[in-house]
Amino acid sequence: MVHFIDNDRIRYEAFCRYNYFPNQKSAFSEIPPSISSRQFTPEVCEEVASLETPRSRKRHGYDLVEYRSTRFNNVPRILSIPHPKPQSELTKHICDNWDKISHIEENENSMVKPELHADRRILVMNYEDPATKRLRNHTSSFANFFRVNSDISNCFNSIYSHSLPWAIVGLTAAKENRNQQEWFNKLDTLQRNTKRQETQGIPIGPATSNIFVELVLNSVDQSLREGGYRFHRYIDDYTCFCHTNENAEGFIRDLSSELSKYRLSLNLSKTKVTPLPHPADDSWVLELHSYLPNRYAQPEGLEEKLSANEVVSYLGKALLLNQTTPDGSVLKYAIHLIIDHVHASSKSEVMLAVLELAFHYPVLIPYVQRLTDEDFTLHFYNAADAIEKIAFENLKKRRSDGVAWPLHILKCAELAPSQKLAEAIVASSDSLAITLLSDFEIDRTSIVNFSKEVAKADNYSKDNYWLLLYQMYIRDELKNPYEDQVFPTIQKHEVNFIPNDTISQSEQICSELETEAVAEMFKGLDLHFPTADE
DSSP states (O other), X not given: OOOSSOHHHHHHHIIIXXXXXXXXXXXXXSSOTTSOOTTOOHHHHHXXXXXXXXXXXXXXXXXXXXXXXXXXXXXXEEEEEEOHHHHHHHHHHHXXXXXXXXXXXXXXXXXXXXXXXXXXXXXXXXXXXXXXXXXXXXXXXXXXXXXXXXXXXTHHHHOBTTHHHHHHHOXXXXXXTTTSOOHHHHHHXXXXXXXXTOSBOOOSSSXXXXXXXXXXXXXXXXXHHHTTOEEXXXXXXXXXXXXXXXXXXXXXXXXXXXXXXXXXXXXXXXXXXXXXXXXXXXXXXXXXXXXXXXXXXXXXXXXXXXXXXXXXXXXXXXXXXXXXXXXXXXXXXXXXXXXXXXXXXXXXXXXXXHHHHHHHOGGXXXXXXXXXXXXXXXXXXXXHHHHHHHHHHHHHTTOSHHHHHHHHHHHHTTOOOOHHHHHHHHHHTOHHHHHHHTTSOSOOHHHHHHHHHHHTSOHHHHHTTHHHHHHHHHTTSSOOOSSSSHXXXXXXXXXXXXXXXXXXXXXXXXXXXXXXXXXXXXXXXXXXXXXXXX
């Protein structure tokens, strides 16, 4: 937690700089870290929000960049990066009215609620360390005989935007004030503006969307608490502990009833009642732990790093388990467990094993980078051909992350994609992959031509590529494709969404504000720092 700056400022920065683009996982972000909104500061957000909105946009809203993120079962999940104009208006409105919605920070049943983290994010999908999770489950299950597990069917895509005011002030008050310019109605309007004015579904990725989910489910949680249920919730995933089977069935019935008030429904295929006692972890998790080498995670000072043979053998067992456990994220969890315990001399061999698995399961590609250290480039020169093959395979299957992450890895290794791969990426029309490709110093003809064609299209089509168009615009390879001044305003603040190590004017302002806050905090104190001689 950062304490020396005003919390309102930290929160504003979190929404703009750290949780605007999909970046909520605890281990690594959903999109490659080469692409970042860290230079999109509150000052930029304020100025963009204040710009006049063209008349056509007021009626039809904006579209967004889509990114197909592959899950453990190779089924894609569509993540989104909203256009900066509607996102700025929405972010500013949320921050300006935080005092009216801050109660969601105190929801004792929500395990992933908004809070200010040390890395400056406000939303982190941290599902607790195993010891904490086990302790909480043991405490909650004690003296109970049944556990209920359930989640919401297609939660983010099912959120009805008009239900936001219902959750905030109640259905009656919301309907009585639906034609007035109340702040909660504007919240609904601004949210719809980020996604073509659609009332059904909200973008998955920005923390602003998680705030809306928390607002709706906070009301559901409150009703369940009043019903005497003992439960916790991870985003849209409920776990309840009950004394009787009737109690368990009642929880399912009441949860379904409360959700229906907001036009949400239970995922029946994932709703089950389990008699207790029962392990808190799934059977495949317990089996994976039993496969771990005996020398794994010994006490500090006694731990020996694992050899390539030990790690590859463990991954082989995990692969066999994965084939019989289709609903479990087996391989991903296995690599997560073991990747930081690999001996330095074994990293090259283990990396090749992970690359082989990643060819078939693109969700594993980000772990490749975790196997690198100071000889980063050497590892990747050996693996560059494999990286390209993974990208080609994922282009065939239209997986955004399976192309974007290989490009990020090549970029970090200071390698460029082959011309054949570059042309295939442009031909795929994948928005984020082409955006990442645009940062390489390669033959840019096809990228420039593609961008110019997009710039001639309708507004929605341009919005699907706004990130690419902006990056081409700041490289002076494209004129402003929009009729408004959003791009010139962002550029004025030196914002680059593929920032490398550069520090922009907007970031410098953030640093100066932080320095001033620290100086003010210590003002008047007689501080003495000893010199080397002392």
